[in-house]
Amino acid sequence: MKKVAVAMSGGVDSSVSALLLKEKGYDVIGVTLKMTSVACDTDIQVCCSPEDVKDAKRVATYLGIEHYILDWEEIFKKKVIEYFVREYKKGKTPNPCAVCNREVKTGLLAKYVRDILGVDYLATGHYLGIDSIYGHKVIKRGKDKNKDQSYFMALLEKESLNYLLFPLENMTKEDTRKIAEDFNIPVAKKSESFEICFTAGKTPGEYLQETGLLKNKTGDIVLKDGTKVGIHKGLSNYTIGQRRGLGIAWKEPLYVIDKNPEKNILVVGKKEELFTDYVDTEELNLFVPEDILEKLDISVQGRYRQKPVNIQKIEKKEKGYRFYFKSPQQKFASGQVLAIYSDDKLLGGGIIL
Template identity: 35%
Template sequence: MSRLRRYGRPSPIAVAVSGGQDSLLALALAREQAVQEKRECVAVHGRFLPPTGVSIEREEEMARICKELKVQFLVADLVDTFYKRVIQPFVNEYLNGRTPNPCAHCNPVIKLGALLEYARIEVGADFLATGHYANTKWTKHGPALYRGKDPAKDQSYFLSLLKWNQLEKALFPLGELHKSQVPDELAKRGLTPPAPEESQEICFIPDDDYCAFLERTALKHHLELPGPGPVFLADGSLLGKHQGLWRYTLGQRRGLGIAHSEPLYVLEKDVETNALIVGSAQYTHRKGCTARQVNILVQPKHWPETVLAQTRYRQKAKPATAEYDRKRKELQISFLEPQGLPAPGQVAAIYDDTGRVLAAGVISA
């Protein structure tokens, strides 16, 4: 975080805190840096979901910890904003047959968007530190986003939609740490997180059961979820009936409820005909994909001939070629070897061999 010194005035550093291990250590490290640079450090908790007894207790515990650290603690009520900008689009994407990645959209829209803006208005903060495992470096062309040091925890994929002006304001104190180091670093500082357990994959979906969440949300907001429809094999043969396209994602094998002579996988969701297309493993690979809503972090003329493309979070990036069509505003990715089905709605991020994010977009086909 030494790059803060390039700015003349000592503006406060805001730190996004959730109550978990990672954000608490990020707060401690940011506070230590702020003390060295004679800056104020402020903890900002984003209230994204309607409060419950448990969440209020955690907020109170975070406030207590911040008091001990002599750090101001703020709570930003972003429940309505979070619903409109993250949850509602998530539901709409499923209704349109796609598999969205809400975390990748939350970072630019909420954390480095609404949350940082709240901190700017309240205390004049120009920077937001988070507990993500990623790195930024300053280059002559501006900020660059890199993978975190811990390959098992790297979260640059989720941050790949951040714009340049947001990366300028983003700090990732855990970027050079491994997850295994966090408990010891907290213990050395005498800190115990209010929520010691690992956070769930999608923060607003209990038990990671997105089908149950969609059903509850549809009922609450009077939305109509698409109903049953036909299931076809890749050759066009009618195989059975599905229970709603929103229950399935491309590449899915388990939970199809279809008896067949060999394992079947979801190959396509045809929203117009409400049909689910399935097939054997031989059909589950693609030579490439197209992404839209493209975020360019390195100008295409500087991309290497071979990039590393990642189309899901828990996936190793694979060698590919990439081309940005400026007229169509599309990112075309061609894998050097066929890969598992890229799911429309997920993020496709491309890297160079140093771990720098070159560009990212939302998979459309």
């Protein structure tokens, strides 16, 4: 009998995943990560809170499975929060969820449960699947495209794919919720979480300012030619492509087109100034050998829920890679993840320069 550890977040998806695996005859245990001691307002649906840990324990008890709580607050702080702050100090827009999946709650946890708890697999409540291309395992978008979280898995180490199970691959959220209600799972009616888990519902700029992790300094908002058009409230409050909240009265709509942290300047321009023919990344994290990319029709996503953008060619640069679009696209934010796809199969990704 295969032994599976389910990453139980205290939500509906991971709870039903544990139920389904138990029903299939797996030897199931639950594992929950405690990554913060800060209690959240129950109206703010974020994950990984102390309340979620309690909910996971309740579900594990209800299902009659062994349950472990791992205090990884310091690991999370070092690997995710410090990264988050460091990148914002550079004027970038980091993606803490993708880094967390690699460094903490999926990649690192998969290693931990195998090496320490002696299980065969780690299962999660993501609506994803495992597939293959030319004999190499890749991640596949699940049936419920509205719940697709493959983008956040682009930085996972390739080895992790050998030890992951996604029980909800062929289900929709409605299916999952119905199963939870039919089996009277304690969290059946629990709301979903949407926010960055450690900001407690605050925007990144608000979180960084209120915690003192990054002191926002006001500075000039300028056009590309240097013309001053306003004052910004701190670069961490803005991202590439942003239009609202600039506080600028101008003859035409202006968008954020660049950030200069060295000079503490926010650069804005007309919408057409946002468009580019390519995007650059750091070194790639791939689930398949690099030469296979040449054999496939490639598309990329530069942010979560973005419509995939078709790629004309990929060029190896001195530092990283350049992806040329088939048609001009709005600039992607530096620091975000570029997820690489072939149809609905995730091939890996890299950090946008």
